[in-house]
Amino acid sequence: METKPERHRHDRVHEEGGEDDATMAHGALSLHHRGAAALFGPRHDEEAAGRRGEIREVDFFSRDSGARRQQDDGGGRRVPPGGGRDDVNIGLDLLTTGTAAAASAGEEVTAAKNHKMEASAVETELRRVVDENRQLRGILEELTRNYGTLYQQLLQVTQHHPHQHQHPDLMNNQSSLLPHTHLNTMGAPNSSATRQLLEARASSTARTRPDAGAEDEASDGAGEASPSLSNNGGNNNSDGKRKMSQDGTAPPRENGEQASSAELPGRKARVSVRARSEAPMISDGCQWRKYGQKMAKGNPCPRAYYRCTMAVACPVRKQVQRCAEDKSILVTTYEGHHNHPLPPAATTMANTTSAAAAMLLSGPATSRDGAAALLSHHPAALFHHHASIPYASTMATLSASAPFPTITLDLTQAPGGGAPGSGGLLAHGLQRPPVGMVHPAAAGPAMPFAVPSPLAMFLPQRAPAAAAAMPAGLVARQPQQSVMETVTAAIAADPNFTTALAAAISSVMAGGGAQQAQLATPRGSNIGIAEEASGGAGTTAPAAPTTAAAGAHAASGSPRFATQSCTTSTT
DNA sequence: CGTGTTTGACCCGCGC
């Protein structure tokens, strides 16, 4: 069964030419050329099309028809008619005027009239409010949509901060959602997190891929090109012999400016997530295609290699492997950055991983803090199901050792594990994370930082919930989506989040090193992972359509769970 | 027939 490694084939015959052709045969997967913009087709098409309970078959290809109509500007623009919110009408028929009996007590009549007038006034007011509410919801939706993008970009900015010069490659990704504001570019050395946020946004939209290098979108978050997995730079070569790209890797980075410490050519960030799961693979909202499997040497369990198939040239890869000691722990390692729009269900994970990667690459010190802050956001929300993460604390460990700097997000910590910090660390002894766990700058063998049960907005998927409350009707088709949407919406909606984030980020950027920003969630942490029963071995198990929009309340209601306190402690 | 998985071959960096 196992792959009988019979490598050492140095005596192989080089038949490059043939290979290239062969590659072509691979069709979809190995496009040698890809139009930059072409990749980022209308993102809503997919939403509209993928409605059948599975995200598959995204209509990215529809771009060919040159359609790419109005790139979702403003993402939320087309707010669905408030899901029938109008029915809120409080049918108070207060206006009925009772002419009659008024005769007797004139005073009473006047009083009554006043009453009625008041009532009507109230009613009008109410209507107005309802209307306003609807509008707000529309805005909220928009925010929701952009949150992911902004978040990524923000982090990118953070990453590039030291060298404002770098192109904060927009992930054309969802940048398409952003309005076409053509402000200046990234540069903005402003320290204000929010400022940067804005600028990042602006720049992203403004920027048009400078040169054919085209690999930018891929490289950004996770990281530049690097040996293997990296983005197959849209250029012809890339695939022919992806390996070749290695060489081409360094050069592609147009700007001679050598990536500084932050972006060493060879560095490619990886984000691995450890979670308990019985399913063969956690569902993170993306579509993956397995392209290989190998027996890792220190592990009886094979390691599977997957590649994102939501877009023809998406560079994202992931490895899935069970922990040797504890088979119930599934270690998923992500690498790369999606270069295409993602379904809401996948944005959280994508954001988190890319952000983590970005921070990781941005430098030791900052990365830690950043990661800490970052992780405290989406902790458990990373997965939708298949992964049991009934724990409130998460721990992340950075590792810059080895070929790739890696950040490990550990979601397997024991629930009762009182002190997240030390407790979590110790846990490593038992479960022995697959990564090096040694950070150069770190005093200890590893730099784990516990994330105090963040907003456990992971919410239960079973919640029958009022789907109606879901503002974005188009997003609510899938339980996952709705859940994630809710989460994102909630995050984006809560002002405190912004504040906290800003604080955290700024502290990270300013403090440079020894600060630890964590966002604590005081209340409402009800982490509940719906263990989806879809035993389907399918990679992306189509979420059970049964669960309607779970947590819709959170969205429409008051997203109160967001961070309410942002503690910045100096270590 | 198209699409996704399996699995041996291949590629390449790295340590010795």
Place this chain on the structure above:
DNA sequence: GCGCGGGTCAAACACG
């Protein structure tokens, strides 16, 4: 230079 090991390719299959 060799051997090792991680990672990827792609022909052969399996599946619906």
